[in-house]
Amino acid sequence: MLRSRLIPCLLLKNKSLVKTIRFDKFEYVGDPCNTVKIFNELEIDEVIIFDIDASKNKKSPNFDLIKNLANECFMPLSYGGGIDSIDHAKKLFDLGIEKISLNTSAIYQPNLVDQLAKVYGSQAIIGCIDIKKNMLGVKKVWSHAGGVNTKKNPIEWALELEDRGVGEIFLTSVDNEGTWKGLDLDMINEISNSVYIPLIAHGGAGRFSHVKDAIYKSGASAVALGNMVVYQKQNMGILINFPDKEKINELKFFNG
Amino acid sequence: MISIIDYGLGNLGSIKNMIEHIEEEVQIISDISLIKHASKFILPGVGAFDTAMKKIHKIDGLYETLNEQIVLKKKPLLGVCLGMQLLMDISEEGKEKGFGWITGKVKKFPKNKFLKVPHMGWNTVSFDKESSLTRGLDRKARFYFVHSYYVKPKDKKKSILSTSYSFNFVSAIQEENIFGVQFHPEKSHSFGMKILKNFSDF
Amino acid sequence: MSENKKICSKCIYDENIPNISFSSNGICNYCDQIEFLKTKFGTGERKGKELLNILINNIKKEGKHKKYDCVVGVSGGTDSSYLLMKAKEWGLSPLAVHYDNTWNSAIASMNIEKITRSLNVDLYTHVVNNVEVDDIKLAFLKSGVPEFDADTDIAFVQVLREAAAKYNIKYILEGHSFMTEGISPIGSNYLDGGYVHDVHKKFGSIKSKTFPNMTFFQFMKWVLFYRQKFIRPLWYIDYSKENAIKVLKKNTGWQYYGGHHLENRASSFSHTIWLPRYGIDFRYLSLAAQVRQKSLDQNQAIKIFNSKIKIDKKLVQYVKKRLHLSDVEYLKIMNGEKRTWKEFKTYKKLFEYLKPLFYILTRLERVPISFYLKYCFKIKE
Secondary structure, eight states: OOBOEEEEEEEEETTEEEEEETTEEEEEEEOHHHHHHHHHHTTOSOEEEEETTTTTTTOOOOHHHHHHHHTTOSSOEEEESSOOSHHHHHHHHHTTOSEEEESHHHHHOHHHHHHHHHHHOGGGEEEEEEEEEOTTSOEEEEETTTTEEEEEOHHHHHHHHHHHTOSEEEEEETTTTTSSSOOOHHHHHHHHHHOSSOEEEESOOOSHHHHHIIIIITOOSEEEESHHHHBSSTTSOBOOOOOOHHHHHTOBOTTO | OEEEEOSSOSOHHHHHHHHHHTTOOEEEEOOHHHHHHOSOEEEOOOSOHHHHHHHHHHSTTHHHHHHIIIIISOOOEEEETHHHHTTSSEETTOSSBOOOSSSEEEEEOOOOSSSOSSEEEEEEOEEOSOOGGGTTOOTTOEEEEEESEEEEESSGGGEEEEEEESEEEEEEEEETTEEEESSBGGGSHHHHHHHHHHHHHO | OOTTSOBOSSSSOBTTSTTOOBOTTSOBHHHHHHHHHHHHHTTTSHHHHHHHHHHHHHHHHHTTTSSOSEEEEOOSSHHHHHHHHHHHHTTOOEEEEEEEOSOBOHHHHHHHHHHHHHTTOOEEEEEOOHHHHHHHHHHHHHHTOSOTTHHHHHHHHHHHHHHHHHTTOOEEEOOOOHHHHOOOOSSSOOOOHHHHHHHHHHHOSSOOSSOOOOOHHHHHIIIIIIOOEEEOGGGTSOOOHHHHHHHHHHHHOOOOOSSTTTTBHHHHHIIIIIGGGGTOOTHHHHHHHHHHTTSSOHHHHHHHHHSOOOOOHHHHHHHHHHTTOOHHHHHHHHTSOOOOGGGSOOSHHHHHHTHHHHHHHHHTTSSOHHHHHHHSSOOOO
16 A cells, blocks of 8 residues: 655755755754754655755755765655756766755756656656735745745746656645645545546645545645654654654555 | 675665665675676666566676676575566566566556656555565555556566556566565665565575 | 782672772671772661651652642663652652653653553753754763763763742752762763863854753852752662563563663663774673672672673764764774873862861752762862
8 A cells, every 4th residue: 555655854054954944944953964964864765955055055966975875875866946947957966865855947948847757757756836925914935945936826837847857746835834724625536536646745744644634635645744753742852753654654545 | 695786777775775774785796707706696686677578688798797607506586676676578668678587568557637757756555466576565564666668577476466557567576586676675664674684585 | 800919809890990999807898888888878777767768758748739749750671660659659649750862762752651651740941952962972082081972971960959949849859879889980981061161162063052051150050049949869779770671561561671871772772882993891780789689699690790791883973973973984993092180171170178168068958968968079080
């Protein structure tokens, strides 16, 4: 039976891991290598790591660091942040990265998506979409780590990414991220109903019931966790952790 | 010594990493003369069927040498993910012919809004036939899958493991010295380590 | 421990242990020290229970209108996890405090998560910046001194005190047990904030901003102005590690990690690879304790002690990776010059000079008695 995936989402800033609230207010969390190693020891299904400074500061991925992370993993490790060429992609796959995520690059160099999907296969490419409400409360796609409003409609953009060949959509609600209050179930539902490819929902998960809602009520194939895996509980200390195996086994994919 | 064939595609480093972790000998090779002297092979693969076969044909003598080593000399070979699909005759994904060491074809998963394609994530297996590849494997073993195509061997009895994704498909196959796994053992923690250890002991 | 050396008749320390002396009946001064503490604290006896009850009541009284009445330092290890469990049993409202040196294993992290969740205890953490802490650890390796994990040891205590101060808590509970761990003899290893600072200054390359060092100033601030009391409840009760492990596993899903301090990768490297370089094998502490408690036969203990420590090759790889050391550089360090704490600036002389003051502070329970015994006395050469 295919299991819905629960994926720790780690944010890399320079050489350290951080956590944000609505893509703002950085709190230092720990060492990337040790944290990935912990998730590997816990035999977690999959990990995704984003370099949140890269696109904003026009930096390339930190290949040395990524190499050290990849060889700690006996599970898929996906990476996103500052990937803007086929050369970057090749380097990352050679290092053992399972999937690469394109966000800002996909928006400003959409042909890159097509190219990469053709060479490496759709299953290796994640289309990463950050959604934030504009001044009128309308949800739009933002680039540069929530810094620039592209004015694109989320559903249209998700469909275009699917068309261009991405294998999965990683959808983040910036407004909910880091708030513990739950994911954006409406947005997840709309997009998962529009595309044929799997959707990873991200942003706002504060308790296990939020995860279940995203999967069973809104059709997400997977949920990415931020706060829940780096804090002991809301407003308390930092602690790398992951839900128990019993809890995860509850997440049977409804159409396995 | 396990020799991972480098023809230009696949998670070579990750496979090598896991084999080293289980403390077995491993090397990555592409040189024909090294292949002739190797004793056991892994055929990796990630991406498109045609791309893979074209890359293999591009390396002078590789296709013929592999046929000789595997079919004639009967050296063990494990095809991983796309590597498993290359063992078949043809694929719906492309026009190229596979190695044809196992009779059958590669088909695409039907697409619909409830059954997302690619089949991506951790799934379980059922044991169809006993095999040295799966000896001692936990009945509840789970593996990481990521693929849009699956193999359909002509002879169902060649299947050692099958997996359910709306219907049952072959997730591990064996034809004497030739093995194939659709999942990624190198990304499947201790379950993958068991498969690779068994192959190493074969 | 070698043959033909004088060995204590009660534990396994031999004449090579620093500052050891033997009484006429062949018992060493460390065993005597432990007997002294046992009597003083009434360990496992009714006296101990009564003393502990008084303490517990004081803690409850002091913390009556506060959210937490005590702080418990946790590492994911046996002693601190068990202590947290007992604190809840005794009706206290503890705040669990953890210093994360970014080298935790999954077991340590998950153990902390499991026990705080099952006991419904809040957790306060201080995570040191990974780049900074790695620079400090590399400095210690380059300096050639044995105390590879000194930074963690000192920061742990500093963070406990900071957390207690933040929430206006007076009582700090620590999971040390002199019965199961013994009193570590001074001489071979040393620890204080000045030492850590000096080693880092001389062999490090970046300044640290997030490392919570306990400088002398910090230390005096705590003991003089914050009136924080350090309590070690396990000194009063019958405590056995084997039993603790059993109970923890059963009640909270906690997991054992294979050996004292092995739940953290840095302390594991320290105990199994770095310290043996100096002929220091801390297994003798717990082995001696087991012999004293008669849970292990002396000959058996000596046999175990004489057996080689198993080295985890993957741990070595990890250390090289974290500290960006090539194989050659690592070998150079492993074969490098050995130094001792005496070659660096520490607070030792200062502590000796202030012995009378610290005696009073010990009576007032502002500093643990073990501190007084270890730091305020001149070392016999």
